[in-house]
Amino acid sequence: MQGPSISPADRQRRLDAILERHGKARTELVQILREAQEPEGWIRPEAVTTIARALKLPRARVEGVAGFYGFLHVRPGGRYRLRFSDNITDRMAGSEALLARICELLWVERGRTSEDGLVSVDTTSCTGMCDQGPALLVNGWAIPRLNRERVEQIAELVRAGQPVAQWPRELFAVEDNIRRADILLGARLAPGEAIRAALARGSGSLRESASNERSWREAIEIAPQGPRAVLEELKLSNLRGRGGAGFTTGLKWEACAAAPATPRYVVCNADEGEPGTFKDRVLLASHADLVLDGMTVAAYAVGARHGYVYLRGEYRHLLAPLQATLDRRRRDGLLGASICDWPGFDFDITVHLGAGAYVCGEESALIESLEGKRGVPRNRPPYPVTSGYLKQPTVVNNVETFCAAALIAVRGGEWYRGVGTARSAGSKILSVCGDCARPGIYEYPFGTRVAQVLDDCGAESTQAVQVSGASGICIDATEFDRRIAFEDLPTAGAFMVFDETRDMFEVARNFVQFFAHESCGFCTPCRVGTTLVRKLMDKLAAGLGSPHDLAQIVDINRVLQSASHCGLGHTACNPVLDTMKRFRPAYEQRMVSLDFAPAFDLDGALARARAMTGRDDPGAHLAAMPWA
């Protein structure tokens, strides 16, 4: 945690220890930078040079990696960095007023560092605490459920210079808020149960712990052997990826297993950055064994010896508990050599902490980041299943997908596909937040209607629901009969509720700001296009809009859809297009002209001249001019 000043010799010792611990490996660069930053909240220029030398990389490359991630800094900020989560749900819960309040209390401007270097206050993209927002991060540690008292308490602690490690623990308490459990959250499997079931399935022997899988027993006669059996079971289940894209998991694993190169890797995508999503946080906090069981089953199926959990930086608080769980599993023979006493089944897992980059949720960008690089999506093909981590065959799956796979290993594919709809097997965990009485985690079989979810979470006078986050789809009250399913409303889990009092234009504008902030900047259309759309939305918000601006957004969207390098650009305009279609008046009321209006406000530009000359008479305003 951040203490006062540290001597240069001390700094050097710490840095050397970090470099040693990571074996001076280039793949560890993001981890090294993150740890090097911890004592002082930024990475000094000489530290960048030392790291570059140790890793035998050009210094500029190391600086470039540090510069990519929102939570890494090569310039000093406050000793306390407060970052308010800036999702629309945080704003709806009053985050902007609380941010203003703490700035007032601490005598600091938003986006700046206080004169004494004590504190800086800014916003950050959704931190995944939407069911208990508004939330902030202090030096990377999450504090949910902000209110006036908490903000005053935080300001007091900052002013007192109290190290964050000594702040009251209850400030950092994060709740699970599981409101509805179904097959997955209600499974209550013992740690390792899924691995043992997978091994039993592969060996063709009956399990002692068999419970209710008649179909599995019947199939045993003709069952294939070894990992093949697990792959077949997974294919039979029709499980599709839970991260959003919905690729069939069994086919992904099979392709990886069939790739000739070794070693192969299993990666768990816990970079849950989609605004409004927080289910993976809960799974990792309270069902970590199920996630790790799923990864281990995957390792068995594809023949991997090493796995990674890519944990988003915002979930820093989960790192130590996860590592403790990994240690326990090693002691219990569920990780390491000869897992479950199965000779030759060796597998271990490392947790890699992200550093504030939404785009790293894209699997190839995630792999780049795991390799210690800037999180820029790769050109595809080749796909990760043949050329992923270190160009080796790699399975990348969402946290929830691994949980479902573990469940399938125990209960069987036939059973699993019996839940949900014909084309969407199993259950889906939703992160419900926004205007409802009971925000939190809801697990439903696929095929559940939106209206049902709204009912269960206590939503009233609902105007719209944003399904699957900023990159998802916005639906209005006429569509609440639609179903959560790949064939109707596919979702990565976010479910944000907006009641009739909400301005849907501002919802869309928040998402547009998010995409502009999170674009990796690799390709022209996304780098420039997302900022162009943000500026056009700001122009509309300022009351200077015209239909021409809406037409521009439609045109820019076409370019983003067709020419962007990855899904971020493809979906960046969705929130605007969806709300424009369904909530047109929210846009029209902001237009000053039915034709065209310039973004430049001539009279507004004169304000400075008026201030300097001390004039405010009619003659100093354009409107008073005879030609105006």
Place this chain on the structure above:
Amino acid sequence: MSAPAGGTFVLDGEEVTFVAGQTVMQAALAAGRYVPHLCYHPEFRPHGSCKVCTLKVDGRWVTSCTLPAAAGMRVESRGEEIDEMRRTLVQMLFVEGNHFCPSCEKSGDCRLQAVAYDVGMMTPRFDHFYPDRAVDASHPDILLDFNRCILCELCVRASSEVDGKGVFALSGRGITKHLVVNSESGRLADTDIAVTDKALEVCPVGVILRKRVGFAVPIGQRRYDREPAADQALRDAPRPPAGAAQGAEG
């Protein structure tokens, strides 16, 4: 992986022959068919970031400089829809930086300017961003004017792959993405760059400039004044040796 044989695909109604390992754009250029591009350079591995070479293959939008050519593809690279797309991308590159052609010493030698003419760009269309970017004049012989950077990474690639130095890298993200140089001070003078480096030669715009030679060649007699970008790209395109039907390296 076994190298697939070459073959032919159809580009705007005409058959184009390719050898295995060529991308759609490489095959098109080698066959004398121009596809506008900025971040692609025949001497470097395709990058795929500027997206100006975007076209349609079998009805789907793709980046032609990175997509491996395959037999039987139906490639469309002409038409108002595609032209408009490319024009918009070039306009985006103009408004995100500070490009003032009339006062730029690279005018006439600038690829961005040449490609803008090429795709028929008449206005910037969008409001300029007017970013605040400092120049670096610290080096005695080389000037860096970041105002004109289009982030093609050619200097990054050239410095690392050809010069073996790593003088340039990218930092930042999104619209704040920018070039950095390899020194603790952040100044070019403190790097090991030399005027003979490939990194200087490949800059398509006016970022990396040799000092004191800016106007040695008068405007009107410069690279793209003499010959349009399209003709030069076709002339410079690597062509497989005659008779090479397959087995070329990727």
